Amino acid sequence: MRRVDVDHYTQADRAVTLKPLDVFGRDAVAGGARLHGEVMVASLASIYKKLKFLTNENLGWGRIHLPEIELQTTAYWLAGEGLTGWRRTELDVALLGAGRAIQTVASVLLMVDPHDLGLVTQVRSPHEEAPTIYLYETVPGGVGLSERLFARHDDLIAGASALIGGCPCDAGCPACTGPRLEPDLDAKGLAARLLGELGAPEVLTAG
Numbered sequence: 001m002r003r004v005d006v007d008h009y010t011q012a013d014r015a016v017t018l019k020p021l022d023v024f025g026r027d028a029v030a031g032g033a034r035l036h037g038e039v040m041v042a043s044l045a046s047i048y049k050k051l052k053f054l055t056n057e058n059l060g061w062g063r064i065h066l067p068e069i070e071l072q073t074t075a076y077w078l079a080g081e082g083l084t085g086w087r088r089t090e091l092d093v094a095l096l097g098a099g100r101a102i103q104t105v106a107s108v109l110l111m112v113d114p115h116d117l118g119l120v121t122q123v124r125s126p127h128e129e130a131p132t133i134y135l136y137e138t139v140p141g142g143v144g145l146s147e148r149l150f151a152r153h154d155d156l157i158a159g160a161s162a163l164i165g166g167c168p169c170d171a172g173c174p175a176c177t178g179p180r181l182e183p184d185l186d187a188k189g190l191a192a193r194l195l196g197e198l199g200a201p202e203v204l205t206a207g
């Protein structure tokens, strides 16, 4: 390693796939079901992006040649079996935006580092056959966070909704729904609508 003086940082773009291996608990909730169990997470870093400090402007990218990493761990997930009438592109953005907010709230509720929990969203999970948000533990085997998240499902949904509703941004930002990947879609409005369908109490919106 060598020290460099640059105006950007790099971020690996990981293609992450997640497959449930065993379900330890499952309950019906508004909009679908909450679950926790054992999962296999495979991640492959294929490219890295050069991002400008502060603005996160994309300055370029390069290839990474590393083997796939497999992680057997535990996860909490939310399967939106009851969600209907969503357009696929909007649902994709809504799941990711709501998932980011749930991930932020989860790390605060459990008082853990945000990097202790990974996020995977699937518009149609092959396992659940429904739109699904997974929060998995990044420590092999997990340390019990998933079961605690499963128990606090209602607080996660309500907290994520309040985080998004209370954010002063217009249409989603890194502080609430995460970096905007689809500039034409209102990530904030879509994530708020999704959380509402998942039982979040109504929040007064700012911004």
Ligand SMILES: [Zn+2]
Pocket (backbone or CB within 6 Å): 167, 168, 169, 170, 172, 173, 174, 175, 176, 177
């Ligand atoms: Zn925001």
